[in-house]
Amino acid sequence: MAKREIAGTAALILSSLAEGAKHGWALTKDIEEFAAVRLAPGTLYEALNRLEGLGLIEALPSADRRRPYQLTAAGASALRDHLTRERQVADVGLSRLSAKWGTA
C-alpha cells in the first residue's frame, strides 16, 4: 500500500489509538485531554470513516452499541512518519527561537 499523508484530525485520532483501542466517546475525551481539542461528533465520525477506508484503523467487534477502533500496522507507520516530520519542524523552530530570542 502507498504511504498515506495524514494531518490534523486524523493525526489526533491515530495518536489516541496508538495507546490502544477506543470507542468514539473515549476518543473524544482522550483527545480533549492530551491536545485540548474537542472533536465534534460529526467531524470525528467523518474522520473515522475516512481512516477506516484507507486501512489505517479497523473496527473491532463489540458486545454493546459502542464500537471500538484500533490502529492497523499501516496506521502506525503513517502516524510514525507524520510525527517524525512534525518533530523535525518543531526541533528546527525551537532551536532557532532559542538562538535568536533566548529561552523562555
Place this chain on the structure above:
Amino acid sequence: MSVDEKRVRRLIRWYPRAWRQRYGDEFAELLLADIAERPRSWSRAFDVARSGAAARLGLGGVVHSLPSHERAGARLAALVCAGSVFMLFGAAIWAQLAIGWQWSRPSAPATSAAIVLMSCLLGLCLALALVAALPVVWAVAARSAAGRGRDLVVPFALFLAGGVVAVIGARHFAAGWPGTGGHPWSHQHLLPGRLAAFAWAGTLSITSYWAHPGALLRFPADELLWMAASPVALVAAVAGGARTIRRLGLSRRVLRFELALARIASGAMIVFLAATCSWIVSGGTGPRNLFDVGAIDVAAVAAMAAALVVAWRAGSDASDALGQ
C-alpha cells in the same frame, strides 16, 4: 424513549440510510454522552447537519468501505448532483444574458465572446447529459423487465415527476420571456430564443427579487407559485436521478463510459466558469443594464465554483475506485 434519545434520533436523520445502518448505534451512543455533558450546543447540531449533508452528497458516509464499483456508483451520483447544481446556476446566468443579447449586442467584446462560449458549452453539456442518460435508462428498463426493479420505483418516479413538472412549467412560463427585442430570431421560435426562454422560465426562482418582497408581491400569483414550486421539482428530479443511479448497481463498463463523459463535462464546466468570470469582470453596458453584474450573479458564480469542486472530487474518487 427519553428526551435525549429523541434528540439523537432527530440528529441522526441527517445521515443517509446506509450510513445509519453502519454507524447509527455507535454514533447515537457518542451523541448521548456528548449531550449528557453539553445539553445545549448549536455547534454540535451544525456539525452533525454539515457532516450528514456531506454524507448524503457522497463526500463522506460509508462509501469508503463499499465495494469499488458501488463506491464508483455512489460518487457518480454525487457528481450528477453537483453537475446539476452547476448547470442550474449556469443556465440562469446564460438565460439572463441571452435576454440582453436579443435586444442588442453587449458593448464589451469580452461579454459577447463569453455569451457565445457559454451557449456552445451549455449545448455540449446538454448533449453529454442526454448521451449519459441512455445507458441509465436502458439499465432501468432491463432491471424492470427482469422483475428486479422494485427498489427503483420510488426514486425513478421521483425523477420523472420532478422532471415532468419542471419541463411543463418551464414551457408554460416561457411565454412571458422578456427577450423579445430587435433580434431577427425573436418571435420565430428559433434557437437560441426558444431555448433561452425555456432556461429563463426554468430558473425563475434564481433571482434577487427574493430580497425585495415588495416588488415580489406585485408578481402574478401563478408566477410566484412557480418560483416557489420549480426548485422543489428540480431537487426532486436530481435527487431521484441520483438515487436511481446508486440503486442500479451499474456495471464497471457503464461506469467507465459515464466517467469518460463526466471528464469532458467537467472540462466544459471549467471553461464555462471561466467565461462567466470573464463576463463578471468585463461587464459592459447593454439595454436596461441587462449585462450588468449584480450580487446575485457573484453568488451564483460562487455556488458554481463550489459545485465544480464537489464534482471534481467525486469524479476523482470514482476514478480511484475503478482503478483508472
